């Protein structure tokens with residue numbers, strides 16, 4: 001699968017190629033800050049196939065969390081583009097930044113322990129209180 005996408009202003013563009021490892025929505029409290037309150041919809045891709053082909057994102061990692069993820073975003077328009085977990089060769093791509101968001105096929109809802117009453121989970125979708133497995 002080849003994913004292509006960009007930030008809201010268009011200064012940053014990326015490509016992510018490879019076999020998607022997970023397509024899901026995350027209800028965790030941290031993701032709610034990034035999305036505006038809704039669950040975060042994302043596709044986990046191999047890090048090796050992920051490249052910024054235009055522009056350079058700014059990266060941010062919280063220092064108060066153990067094993068904090070690094071979030072990359074456009075320094076001009078603020079769009080959050082990708083998340084990199086520590087010590088794993090994967091990149092978490094945000095569905096809202098894809099040129100074609102219909103490439104996303106949701107498989108499961110995770111971190112429902114932080115789910116808000118107004119969050120939606122599609123009928124019949126697998127759910128996990130935290131991570132699967």
Ligand SMILES: [Zn+2]
Nearest residue numbers: 007009074077
């Ligand atoms: Zn931008």
Ligand SMILES: [Zn+2]
Nearest residue numbers: 026027028031
């Ligand atoms: Zn999350």
